[in-house]
Amino acid sequence: MKTEPMLTTRNGSTAARGCVAVAAALSLLAGCASPTHRAPVEDRTAAGRTAASAPTAVAVNPPPPEPGKVEPPKPGAENAGKAGYYTVKQGDTLIRIGLENGQNWKDLVKWNNVDNPNTIEVGQVLRVVPPGTDANGAGTKPVTTAKVETRPLGVATAASGAASGVPAAAPPPPPTNGTSSANGTSSAARESDDDINWMWPANGPVANAFDDTRSKGLAITGKAGDPVVAAADGRVVYAGSGLRGYGNLVILKHNNTYLTAYAHNQTLLVKEDQAVRRGQKIAEMGSTDADRVQLHFEIRKLGKPVDPAKLLPPR
Numbered sequence: 001m002k003t004e005p006m007l008t009t010r011n012g013s014t015a016a017r018g019c020v021a022v023a024a025a026l027s028l029l030a031g032c033a034s035p036t037h038r039a040p041v042e043d044r045t046a047a048g049r050t051a052a053s054a055p056t057a058v059a060v061n062p063p064p065p066e067p068g069k070v071e072p073p074k075p076g077a078e079n080a081g082k083a084g085y086y087t088v089k090q091g092d093t094l095i096r097i098g099l100e101n102g103q104n105w106k107d108l109v110k111w112n113n114v115d116n117p118n119t120i121e122v123g124q125v126l127r128v129v130p131p132g133t134d135a136n137g138a139g140t141k142p143v144t145t146a147k148v149e150t151r152p153l154g155v156a157t158a159a160s161g162a163a164s165g166v167p168a169a170a171p172p173p174p175p176t177n178g179t180s181s182a183n184g185t186s187s188a189a190r191e192s193d194d195d196i197n198w199m200w201p202a203n204g205p206v207a208n209a210f211d212d213t214r215s216k217g218l219a220i221t222g223k224a225g226d227p228v229v230a231a232a233d234g235r236v237v238y239a240g241s242g243l244r245g246y247g248n249l250v251i252l253k254h255n256n257t258y259l260t261a262y263a264h265n266q267t268l269l270v271k272e273d274q275a276v277r278r279g280q281k282i283a284e285m286g287s288t289d290a291d292r293v294q295l296h297f298e299i300r301k302l303g304k305p306v307d308p309a310k311l312l313p314p315r
Helices: 015-033 092-101 105-111 145-164 185-194
Strands: 085-087 125-127 204-207 218-221 227-229 234-241 248-253 256-266 280-286 294-301 303-306
Touching: 092 105, 092 234, 092 248, 105 125, 218 256, 248 280, 256 280
Parallel strands: none
Antiparallel strands: 085 125, 204 218, 218 294, 227 280, 234 248, 248 256, 256 294, 294 303
16 A cells, blocks of 8 residues: 555655654643643542532732723622622632631622622622621621510510400511521521530641631641541531632531631542531541641631630540
8 A cells, every 4th residue: 555645754754653653642632631730639429529610710800991991890889898798809719708708609609690700800899698688787786685685574565465455466576597687687596506516627636726817727737538527517618629728628607607617638528518417527638738737627707717726625
């Protein structure tokens, strides 16, 4: 058979040399296509991981408007400075904003009608409390205390009303689950949120204690592969490696008040939206995004870091 001209060189090389070159090129392309850029995160659950869909892009300044054109207002700009809203800063991600405000990043997407979680802009204003919630009363203002204190008077009034033949007014219905009363979240609900049976998430010694300015949690050391367990019942709101400085990270939401974060793992064993039980193994200790094997453990109350040592049981 006649040799094709494309496979013959000036030095008289045969088609075999061309075949070798083609094979080498294909091998190189196959190597480039392998997913070596992915974090060393394994999934040992039957349902598989969903963290790949989590937003990883950070907020950046949009390009300046063309000369002579006025820059349009950022989304949500009319709410800037209002309670319950957050103005996006350089380097933010929805995951970080959710962690800092005690919310699931998926809820932020829903509440703000975000089409693409990877396209938030610096200056954009996001709602960080559920719609229908009075953000001014959702914190520490005990707006329902007066009602609780006056209930005995209401009972007495009802008794006197019954004696006089006048029907007593019915008490107002309690707020539905997941929503706030007209004046904000009740203090009783907050007290209930505080009633959590905490446990230590790992058995190693504490290398770094909580420091409000330098360390937002505890650094618990150990060996690579040591178990990391859920500190309380909850639901996985994030499992992945998209938050800079935390490595392979799991975030659990325990109620409307508390989140916990488990960072630097070598392996993640849970997926987003999965319910977990206190003491359930959720990860294996590692050193991703860290200079040693450790678990960085945070407890956040309404998005603010608190000292885990004050809530965890004594060892």
